[in-house]
Amino acid sequence: MKATEKPPDWRSIEAELLRALPLVAARADRLDQSPEQTGGDLAEDLDLLARIGLFAAALPSGDGGLGLGLGYSAQATLWTATVLRRLGRANLSVARLFEGHLNALKLIDLHAAPATRRRLVRRAAAGAVFGIWGAEGATPARLHPHGDGSYRLSGAKAFASGLGLVDVAVITVRRPNDAAEVQLVAIDAGDRDRQQPEQWTAAAMRATRSGGFVLDDMVATVADFVGGPNDYLLEPHFEGGIWRYCAAHVGGAEALVEALRRSLIASGRASDVHQLDRLARAAARCEAGRRLVEAAAVKVEASRGGTRGEIDAAVAHALVTREVVEEACVAVLNLVERSLGVRAHVAGSSIERQRRDLGLYLRQAAPDAKLQQAGRLIAGAAAVIGEQW
Numbered sequence: 001m002k003a004t005e006k007p008p009d010w011r012s013i014e015a016e017l018l019r020a021l022p023l024v025a026a027r028a029d030r031l032d033q034s035p036e037q038t039g040g041d042l043a044e045d046l047d048l049l050a051r052i053g054l055f056a057a058a059l060p061s062g063d064g065g066l067g068l069g070l071g072y073s074a075q076a077t078l079w080t081a082t083v084l085r086r087l088g089r090a091n092l093s094v095a096r097l098f099e100g101h102l103n104a105l106k107l108i109d110l111h112a113a114p115a116t117r118r119r120l121v122r123r124a125a126a127g128a129v130f131g132i133w134g135a136e137g138a139t140p141a142r143l144h145p146h147g148d149g150s151y152r153l154s155g156a157k158a159f160a161s162g163l164g165l166v167d168v169a170v171i172t173v174r175r176p177n178d179a180a181e182v183q184l185v186a187i188d189a190g191d192r193d194r195q196q197p198e199q200w201t202a203a204a205m206r207a208t209r210s211g212g213f214v215l216d217d218m219v220a221t222v223a224d225f226v227g228g229p230n231d232y233l234l235e236p237h238f239e240g241g242i243w244r245y246c247a248a249h250v251g252g253a254e255a256l257v258e259a260l261r262r263s264l265i266a267s268g269r270a271s272d273v274h275q276l277d278r279l280a281r282a283a284a285r286c287e288a289g290r291r292l293v294e295a296a297a298v299k300v301e302a303s304r305g306g307t308r309g310e311i312d313a314a315v316a317h318a319l320v321t322r323e324v325v326e327e328a329c330v331a332v333l334n335l336v337e338r339s340l341g342v343r344a345h346v347a348g349s350s351i352e353r354q355r356r357d358l359g360l361y362l363r364q365a366a367p368d369a370k371l372q373q374a375g376r377l378i379a380g381a382a383a384v385i386g387e388q389w
């Protein structure tokens with residue numbers, strides 16, 4: 001549990017965040033291993049973020065927070081994009097967990113029935129860390145009615161980030177009467193016996209403590225449901241919300257450019273024309289990515305409650321932003337590798353871990369389908385692209 005000790009005030013949170021981020025970044029290399037090897041996990045970083053008021057800021061404004069991530073105002077949305085980018089720059093794993101927390105709270109704020117919303121927001125205010133676990137394990141998550149208004153869960157979630165760190169997970173489950181219907185359910189995520197961190201065999205983002213989570217024989221009631229069938233898929237929040245992880249990705253690319261800059265200076269290679277050319281091109285990719293993400297974030301959140309056309313345009317904007325940010329990050333990875341040669345690959349170095357983490361975190365769900373969806377929305381748009389966007 002993360003104590004949210006401070007009443008939120010954005011100026012002081014931002015100032016303290018800037019002081020905290022070097023500490024988060026300094027720990028990142030050590031946490032790129034199993035907890036047995038490091039003797040620690042991201043709990044220390046999450047506690048630090050809670051102490052400076054970042055978790056409290058993520059609460060709805062009517063519940064003592066600033067609505068960070070909830071899209072109430074363009075200003076709060078830009079703060080959110082900036083926070084995720086800066087966290088990504090310090091440690092992409094921390095950004096991944098905070099992004100999941102924001103996403104879960106947003107789904108609760110948008111869709112939960114009043115009593116459920118009150119209960120879950122109270123848990124967040126008391127310091128619970130939230131996550132959103134959508135990806136399915138070998139046996140997809142299912143709801144089975146007991147007949148008394150309660151449900152038994154079966155199956156498992158995969159790629160579940162924050163095992164042992166997340167207290168409450170909002171999960172997607174298939175409904176009993178219609179496997180095509182997705183129901184969001186809030187579950188307690190703390191049962192160690194259900195956690196399968198050994199399933200994370202990927203060579204990066206290790207500090208996220210991601211893996212499987214077994215649901216078999218857990219019990220849920222309607223009071224644990226977050227909204228109704230398929231609310232999870234409502235736009236502009238579902239595809240549109242990808243701007244949040246894009247912000248973190250841009251931060252990861254910025255960290256690499258900064259590492260490149262320092263390395264070139266330290267090795268006396270910063271005046272070489274080829275190196276300067278690559279450094280400038282990498283920095284340009286980051287700047288373009290940052291601006292696109294901020295524009296997409298504001299557009300997506302502002303389209304809430306808008307016309308179908310406005311929502312479609314915002315979602316298309318987010319989807320093409322995802323594509324361009326991925327291309328920008330891959331370009332930065334290539335430019336950094338070309339510039340540093342073998343030094344970019346030295347095991348145990350920060351830059352090697354940063355490259356690995358960004359390269360993996362870019363691999364988010366269904367990129368081909370997202371690009372196709374962008375194409376469909378653009379093809380069906382009523383107005384000239386540049387005008388409508």
Ligand SMILES: Cc1cc2nc3c(=O)[nH]c(=O)nc-3n(C[C@H](O)[C@H](O)[C@H](O)COP(=O)(O)OP(=O)(O)OC[C@H]3O[C@@H](n4cnc5c(N)ncnc54)[C@H](O)[C@@H]3O)c2cc1C
Nearest residue numbers: 132133134135159160161205360361363364365366367368
């Ligand atoms: C660090 C990290 C943390 C994560 N944390 C979470 C979390 O907390 N909660 C959560 O729910 N998920 C999480 N995920 C999972 C994430 O959302 C994606 O589900 C996952 O990364 C997709 O992996 P993949 O690229 O191997 O998928 P794949 O779906 O296998 O995609 C690989 C490629 O195949 C293509 N493809 C996909 N389907 C098909 C098809 N049917 N036919 C042909 N081609 C296809 C894709 O477009 C892509 O090009 C996390 C992932 C990472 C990397």
